[in-house]
Amino acid sequence: MSSFQNVVSRRATEERCRLTRRRKDVGRLPFRSRLRASPSTEEGLTRELERPKSKDFYLVGDDVNLLPPWEKDSSDYSDFIQQQRDHVECQGDGHEEEKEKTLPDPFVVLGIETSCDDTAVGILRSDGKILGEAIASQIELGEKWGGVHPSEAREAHKRNMMGTLEKALQQAGLREEDVDMIAVTTGPGLQMCLDVGCKAARDLALRLEIPFVGVHHMEAHTLSARLALQRPFWESDCWTTKGATVENVSPSLGEETDPLVPLEFPFLALLVSGGHSQLVLAEGVGSYSILGDSLDDALGEAYDKVARDLGLPVGGGGGPAVERAALEGRESDVPPLKRPLLERRDCVFSFAGLKSAVKYNIQKRKVELDLGLEDPLPERDVKNFAAAFQNTALDHVEERLRRAMGFCEGKEKTEAGAGVKKEGGKPVRSLVVVGGVAANQELRRRLSRLCAGRGSEGDRREEIQKLATREERRWRRRRKSAQKRGEEGRGEVETAEQAIQALRRLDVEKEKLKPWRLVVPPPRLCRDNGLMIAWAAVEKLRHRLFGDARVVRLRPRWPLGPVRPVEGDFFGQNAELACPRIDP
Structure with a gap:
């Protein structure tokens, strides 16, 4: 047995022993709960052991009887919004209307975001103009713990909350009394972190006696693309928009010279961040269908873990570090990586196997160079491994996205695709890329080429x-x-x-040879921020979707919508072609 095999075998034995000890502690928890119980935090493990299996939410407030019916029975966020909308329309409850009448036009919204490790506050006018923004990052904590440590992140949120709020108000030149509405992330995210932001928002809304709106984190990311195409947004005298151009957000198509054409529903959204990798069909505010989700790690999480394995700094996120290293790397100089899920013809993602393959190759390279497993690799090898990982991961994303775009195009004229055409039968011809990984320039370059190619015969x-x-x-x-x-x-x-x-x-239908519109918000809107929370609240207000600050329900795990399986390959009118499985 070679020295490399000896090293790998010993490490595998140590890992099995560690997992065996952990299983004894976790007991009979479900598989996903075992994954959520971090071995590095006894507090997190204890909380999962003591938590009732049926409870998937936490309450901020004392009176559970104040919870409306749709808060108790909904299965996902889209179902939650539909039940709330039905209740408002059928019951004729004038409570929301009374709140709406008290708001000026335009009105000021303060948004708070604490779903992960950034304490963010954004102040936005309802027409899209930015008034003020402040973000307190936890880069030093991320460097110390090699990622997000939930209990440490909670304490940092508590320390930073008031200072961040005061900084945003000072930048906007406003007092607390000048705010007309409060919005806050209520899920999904880390429960301990969500709790800090929700308590601050709740106390502020009750003290000022102003409307309160709870926001879904992923919906806020999705709707931020609509904010980025508002003209007042670009007229804001705020540092957030500096260095960004309208053309970079939405390149013009053909004779369309004005990039600030509003983004209408429906559209296809690619949500890629440290916690999510999803393909979502957005049919309206609060109406979403998931075409594909990640089976294991999210793309941003895979970037972070590969960055740690390569010894790159991860305090500000592993994604930018891997992207910078990959610019000068040569994929051909390292062992080839297999693209994930080649045998599946749906839109789901998987990055765990790719991440493990990169880690294996890194360990093998260290053994070849007579380095210890904790010793850093030479700079050239780091760049080559980064390039190999990024190219393979983005190939996987591009292939899954191409399949989803084919689904939207191929189902336009069929009864089965009725959900794809909403609001007067509009086809899906826009792609929105949001989330932290959307700031990756190589991903943007690939998707720009993909969208333009949909119009090339x-x-x-x-x-x-x-x-x-x-x-x-x-x-x-x-x-x-x-x-x-x-x-x-x-x-x-x-x-x-x-x-x-x-x-x-099969011939390509001429009327479907149209390029897709690509919309990518500025980098400052791609990361977690309070502005997207405030804008999502504005969008919900237009549909009379208020919350109640007296009792707030937190949902650490909250699907954006139902899953709509996508299988097969779709090309024009022959979408139902009786063709066997087609490998990508």
Whole structure:
């Protein structure tokens, strides 16, 4: 056995022993709960052990009877909003209308965001103009703990909350009494961190006797793209918009010269951050369908872990560090990485296997160089591994996104795709990229090319032919295996060959050869911030969707909407083509 195999075997044994000891502590918790019980924090593990299995929320407030019906029965956020909307329309409750009448036009919203490790406060006018913003980061704590430490993050939020609030008000030149509405993130996120922001927002709303709105963190990210296309946003005399241009947010398409064309529903959203990797079909405020989610690690989380394995600084997030290193790296100088989920034809993501493969290759390289497992790699190797990881991860994202775009295009004229066309049958022709990873310039370059290519007849035909060729090779291999086992499966193979020939003859529909519009908010809106929370509250107010500050429900785990499975490949009117599985 080689020295490298000895090292890996010893580390694997140590890991098994550690996991065995942890299982004894965790007991019979479900698998996902075991993952959430961090081994580095006894407090987090104890909380999960003592927590009732049926309780998926926490209350800020004493009177549970004040909770409305939709707070108790909803399964996901979209269901929650639909129930609230139905209640407002059917009951004719004038409470919300009374609140709405008291607000001036435009009115001032203060948004608070504490779902993770940033204490953020944003003050926004309802027409989109930024008045003030302040963010207290926890970079030093991130460097110390190698990531987010929940209990330490909570204490930092408590220390920073009042100072951040005062700084935002000072920048806006306002007093607390000048604020007309309070908005705060109520989920998803770390419960201990959410609690700090919600208590501060609740106390402020009750003391000032002004409307209160709870905001879903991922919806706020999604709707921030609509904020970035408001003209008053770019007229703001605030440092947040400095260094960004409107053309970078939304490049013009064809004869369309004004990039500040409002972003209308429906649109496809790619949410990529440290906690989420999702493809979401946004059909309206509070109406979302998840086309694809991550099976394990999120893309931002994978970036952070790879950055730690490479010895890069992770205090400000591992993503920027890996991106900078990858600029000068050569992927061909390191072992090749396999793209995840090549055998699946849906829109789900997976980055855990890719992250583990990179870690294995890093350890192997250290053994080859006679380095200890804790010793840093040479700078050239760090850059090469960073380039290999980033290229493979973004290839995976691009392939999944191409499939989701094909689903939206191929289902436009079918009854099955009725949910894709909303508000008068508008097709989906806009892609929004939000979340912390949206600031990655290589991701933006790839997606710009992808969106433009949807309008190129040559690119689309080439894409179809590639899929047909790969499918043909796959079925030849399957037929050979069947013959070796003595199973001809002739009828099935003939059906596959007919479908492949039909796919090769498939023509691209001219009316669907339109480029997609790409919208990426400025980098300052891509990270967690209070402005996106305030804007999401403005959007909800237009639909009379208020909250109640007397009792606030926190949801650390809160799906944005129901899952809509996407399977197969979709090209024009032949979306229902009886073609066998097509590998990407």
